[in-house]
Amino acid sequence: MGFRRWIVCGRALELNPDPVVSQNAKIKVQDGGVRGLIKRRLQTDDKRKSNTQLNTVGLSVAGRSASRESLSIPVSAAKSLDLSADQTTVIRPVHSSILGEKYCFQVINSENNHCFGCTSAAERDRWIEDLRRAAQPNKDNCERTENSLSLWVNEAKDLPPKKRYYCEIHLDGTLYARTSSRVVGKSAQRSGQAADGGSGTSGAGGGAGSGCQQFWGEFFELDNLPPVSQITLHLFRDEDPKKKRHSRDDSLMHPLGSVALALASIKGRAYQEKWYPIIPYKAPGASSAKDQVGPQALLRVKARFQNLKVLPIERYKEFAEYVTFNYVDMCSSLEPLLNVREKEELAGALVHVLQSIGKAKEFLIDLGSAEVERLGENEALIFRENTLATKAIDEYMKLVGQKYLIDTLGDFIVRLYNGTESCEVDPLKCSASDLPINQRHLIETCGEVVKRITDMHDSFPAELNEIFSSWVSNCEEQGHADIGYRLISSSLFLRFLCPAILSPSLFGLTQAYPETNTLRTLTLTAKVIQNLSNFTLFGEKEEYMFFMNEFLAQHWEPMRGLLQRVSDPESEIAMARFDGYVDLPLRLAVLHNLLVDIICPMKQDTIDDLHPLPSILNKITEFLAQDAQRIPVSSAYGAPKPIYVPPRDLSKFSPLHNSMQQLPVDTKPIQGKGRQRNPVKRALSVPDRRNHNRMIKRQASNEELQALDFSKDQEHVLLISPPDNMKPKPRPKPVPWIEKEEQKEHLQTTGQEEEQISIDKHAQDLAQLRQGIEQVTDRELEAEKRLEDFIAMSHNQNAQLQTELQELRNLLAIREEQLASAVFRLGVIEEEREEDEQKLNVAVAAVDRLNVVEEQLAGLLKEVHQLYSVNADGIRTTYINT
Secondary structure, rough: HHHHOEEEEEEEEOOOOOOOOOOOOOOOOOOHHHHHHHHHHHHEEEHHHHHHHOOOOHHHHHOOOOOOOEOOOOHHHHHHHHOOOOOOOOOEOOOOOOOOOOOEEEEEEEOOOEEOOOHHHHHHHHHHHHHHHHOOOHHHHEEEEEEEEEEEEEEEEOOOOOOOOEEEEEOOOEEEEEEOOEEEEEOOOOOOOOOOOOOOOOOOOOOOOOOOOEEEEEEEEEEOOOOOOOEEEEEEEEEOOOOOOOHHHHHOOOOOEEEEHHHHHHEOOOOOOEEEOOOOOOOOOOOOHHHOOOOOOEEEEEEEEEEEEEEHHHHHHHHHHHHHHHHHHHHHHHHHHOHHHHHHHHHHHHHHHHHHHOOHHHHHHHHHHHHHHHOHHHHHOOOOOOOOOHHHHHHHHHHHHHHHHHHHHHHHHHHHHHHHOOOOOOOOOOOOOOOHHHHHHHHHHHHHHEEEEEEEEOOEHHHHHHHHHHHHHHHHHHOHHHHHHHHHHHHHHHHHHHHHHHHHHHHOOOOOOOOOOHHHHHHHHHHHHHHHHOOOOOOOOHHHHHHHHHHHHHHHHHHHHHHHHOOOOOOOOOOOOOOHHHHOHHHHHHHHHHHHHHHHOOHHHHHOOOOOOOHHHHHHOOOOOOOOOOOOOOOOOOOOOOOOOOOOHHHOOOHHHHHHHHOOOOOOOOOOOOOOOOOOOOOOOOOOOOHHHHHOOHHHHHHHHOOOOOOOOOOOOOOOOEEEEEEEEOOOOOOHHHHHHHHHHHHHHHHHHHHHHHHHHHHHHHHHHHHHHHOOOOHHHHHHHHHHHHHHHHHHHHHHHHHHHHHHHHHHHHHHHHHHHHHHHHHHHHHHHHHHHHHHHHHHHHHHHHHHHHHHHHHHHHHHHHHHHHHHHHHHHHHOOO
């Protein structure tokens, strides 16, 4: 029968169906800790499976009891698993909400399920890759499909009040993750609070529900998924921790309702957010109606599902080489064309690809230097805008600095989540008696965080140290050493540590969204740490934080020391290097898919400016599906020039056909100036028809006569008789062989004449063509000159527009600050108005009561006056009578 081995930090935990306790094992009597957690969840999941047919992620195979043994078995024992025998082996991460432990992965085959725990995400990813290669050694050279699900469970409404609820995520009936359990709040409590899950709603149920509202704001990213056909979210009511075990309700084993996500509607690169109706689940022996969800119950979910085809790595060779050597030009060309979301996705994809290739550090060094050159004297805006450099440094620090972040802030965040101390120091939001206590709590909290950061754990990434030292060195060479330290401060604190303090769930420090009190403490702490890293004091905008200025001044020197240590290339502090694994074929496929989606909607001129990137991407697309999206590429860049193929019957219509046949063709190479043709030997009786033809022209006959040699006999003078006395001499009849020779010569002379006429004609045509070509060339030169002038004008206009755009952005930032300040003041005024209304209502009620009292007093006075009158009359009457 199968068993499960759970290895955590070098120790193995075996969960056997038949509990057999080792003699050397130490048995824990109490049903608590990890053993109790797994035991309770196994029992709960088995009950749910029997009642609702919901399977857990391999947890239902184990038994209901387990023994924990402290065995010194190294994690490398996982390599002893025989993964090559079973082709159905699945190796995938396990979400921390399932086992209650982070960084676990699972090995599933037809016989056994093995769960292993690691100390970091990088270690887990490396183990998963090693085991996958053991199961499939030729993994990179095989085509595969990677499925992934990214999902935000934001909030639910119209739920029964005063209960705790959580959601479970099931893929094809298998449990993959669950949210934290939270107590339902009022409808207006979280109406505008969706910081982690994004803003905006769509779909059915956009209005407010009639019931209470529950907010989670939790993000789930599930990778390495099998083929999925159904995604379901089940809503459960959690047990009350105050109740005793024997009094717990069995109805907790059944979901209150479910939401089914249509897979086709969430496929693609873009997130789809929608309010989904919760379909009630009617379990046998259902509880009262007050514990069931109402017909208007809704769940807001933001999700996307991607199935990406990954080709063999050789298909990405040219693409990887282009990215490696041309990432600077590619980023500078694409950045003006991208929106914020595309910049974030492109920066993340580039960082993972270049990290696997070994060029990530050079990439970030170049981007940081370019950011300094771009901003110039506006150093206050470094890493504060939504640029590729900003997004890239965000992603890189998350990749290599995860362990450092957990070692530095992990325990602090856990303590803060479990604590109940308040750090609210705004007099408008807390009482005057609590203000000194809260100020002391905030000073202690910030002091703890500063000490954790400045002490610098050994897990500080060595890659960041090399990048920071290069930035400082480059800035010092330019005479701006202070800008180098501002780069470090902006990246390490503004983009990494302070956002992690403000939103721990987004950085893997915790899963649950903080409660209101905890969120306020995190916000104030992050604000203090950010001012400390900027070496600035609190100003008039936040007068209630003036008491922290003394704290800031006291910790400036430790902060300067920290910035110098993290940028010192010869630092003696031990640092850690990134030991995780990046799947290069997968990341290249992600980058290819992203670039195709980004470039395809662009204009053709813009696409041509990106040459040769579109052609390289299309070469990869050819190996994907037939209907895969392709980038439109101009013929000048896309395909090679066509080879000229002459028609089959070209020789029949060539004007040089006859003459070309009569021209002698010398197949031997010509040497020297040229080969002399042998003179034609003719019989004396055969007239030279070439000379006869030349007799037509006077000059030709003179030249012929002058060519005769009379130098030897000048005495004899040739007497020419007049034409009148001259009788034509009959031409002698040629002999047969001379007649044939004469016909042959006549044919040859006729061919030469035709050849000469053809050559003259083609020479004339060639001259006309040359003239036409010169005219076309002149037109092209004129058009090129106009195009250059237009490009120069466009560049100037673009520079002006960029300058105006930057000014508008700066103005927008100022206006946003003013708007935030105005909104804050408006909130304060609104609170004051509400207080004034309350006071006014109290005053009006007091006035009403005073009027009633006055009326009552007037009635009493009237009655007293009447009584006094009656008594006076009685006394007077008595006196008269007496």
